[in-house]
Amino acid sequence: MEAATEVLPRVVHKHEDVLPKTEPETVKIPRPAPPDGVARKAVRGFGELMITAGLVILLFVVYEVYVTDLISAGKQDEATTALDDQWNESNTVAPVDPQRQVQYDLIEGKAFAKMYIPVFGPDYHFSIVEGTTDKHLEVGPGHYVGTALPGNPGNFAVAGHRVGKGAPFNDLDLLSSCDAIVVETQTTWVVYRMLPTSGEEAGWAEGKAKNPKCAKVAPLKDSSNPASGPYSKTVGQEIVTPQQGEVISPVPHFAGELPVAEQAALMTLTTCHPRFSDKQRLIVHAVLTMSYPKANGFVPPELKEQ
Amino acid sequence: MYGWIWRHLPGPTPVRVVEALVLALGIIALLMFVVFPWAEPLLPFNNVTTPS
Numbered sequence: 001m002e003a004a005t006e007v008l009p010r011v012v013h014k015h016e017d018v019l020p021k022t023e024p025e026t027v028k029i030p031r032p033a034p035p036d037g038v039a040r041k042a043v044r045g046f047g048e049l050m051i052t053a054g055l056v057i058l059l060f061v062v063y064e065v066y067v068t069d070l071i072s073a074g075k076q077d078e079a080t081t082a083l084d085d086q087w088n089e090s091n092t093v094a095p096v097d098p099q100r101q102v103q104y105d106l107i108e109g110k111a112f113a114k115m116y117i118p119v120f121g122p123d124y125h126f127s128i129v130e131g132t133t134d135k136h137l138e139v140g141p142g143h144y145v146g147t148a149l150p151g152n153p154g155n156f157a158v159a160g161h162r163v164g165k166g167a168p169f170n171d172l173d174l175l176s177s178c179d180a181i182v183v184e185t186q187t188t189w190v191v192y193r194m195l196p197t198s199g200e201e202a203g204w205a206e207g208k209a210k211n212p213k214c215a216k217v218a219p220l221k222d223s224s225n226p227a228s229g230p231y232s233k234t235v236g237q238e239i240v241t242p243q244q245g246e247v248i249s250p251v252p253h254f255a256g257e258l259p260v261a262e263q264a265a266l267m268t269l270t271t272c273h274p275r276f277s278d279k280q281r282l283i284v285h286a287v288l289t290m291s292y293p294k295a296n297g298f299v300p301p302e303l304k305e306q
Numbered sequence: 307m308y309g310w311i312w313r314h315l316p317g318p319t320p321v322r323v324v325e326a327l328v329l330a331l332g333i334i335a336l337l338m339f340v341v342f343p344w345a346e347p348l349l350p351f352n353n354v355t356t357p358s
Binding site: 045048049052056059060063064067068132142144160161162163164165169240242243244248271272276277278279281283 | 308337342
């Protein structure tokens with residue numbers, strides 16, 4: 001017992017001795033700074049480069065999605081103002097004869113019509129410019145040079161951005177059959193409605209056709225010749241490869257000739273697909289259902305559809 | 307890289323902060339107004355047309 005009690009205080013004493021000694025030692029002695037060797041510098045430099053690259057890419061996304069919108073909004077406003085001025089000017093000069101073929105001043109890069117898609121909201125309106133180069137499409141939706149004009153037989157084809165630059169056709173995939181696309185020209189309101197999609201065509205008469213919006217919309221297919229008629233492949237929405245220019249020909253996908261008098265008056269919208277990619281094109285076809293001469297204060301009822 | 311730049315900025319710390327900010331803003335402006343508009347057509351977001 002005595003021997004044990006003699007040992008114990010010693011152990012405690014040892015502990016007390018050791019603790020104060022080791023603690024200050026680890027705190028007081030600073031860690032030696034590692035040498036700034038080549039490898040260390042290289043790793044740090046590489047890391048910083050990667051962070052910088054990430055920041056630049058983030059900044060590019062901001063540019064693409066927001067800054068190009070701002071730039072394009074300015075250009076779109078300018079184009080719209082110029083168009084309004086032109087319309088006001090010529091309306092005061094000569095009364096427009098509704099029987100006469102509408103005269104357009106088609107100058108590439110200049111707006112000549114406005115488009116509205118009421119289901120996209122009352123603030124959805126864009127001035128359509130002539131031409132579809134990158135420069136033209138920065139201003140707004142662009143009319144394919146040489147395709148039909150609003151309201152005329154043939155195919156009024158318009159391209160628009162889906163990402164950035166105002167993204168006029170951002171939600172084009174959300175458009176469903178019978179939705180109105182209203183085009184305003186100097187003299188006329190032209191109302192197009194999206195055609196039935198390929199899935200809807202079969203049960204059209206029993207199904208969606210009963211919707212009042214669809215009163216004048218029906219599959220363009222020739223019912224007696226559904227497989228090979230000129231409009232056998234013209235449906236409301238399709239996704240094609242970028243090379244398929246036939247979607248904007250007067251009769252889409254039709255190789256033969258159809259006299260202008262027999263052509264339907266179509267409108268075709270094209271944009272990229274899927275979003276952020278150019279692998280494919282999203283195409284929407286619409287058919288003329290109505291047109292009104294413009295009059296003071298008159299607004300087509302289709303514009304109020306939701 | 308960033309450390310090297312910081313060490314080479316002249317003046318006391320507050321001045322250096324201002325200089326660093328100006329430098330960063332300048333680089334952002336260069337990217338936004340020169341580099342990105344140049345690079346954009348090379349990227350695949352903007353092809354929305356089909357051949358007419």
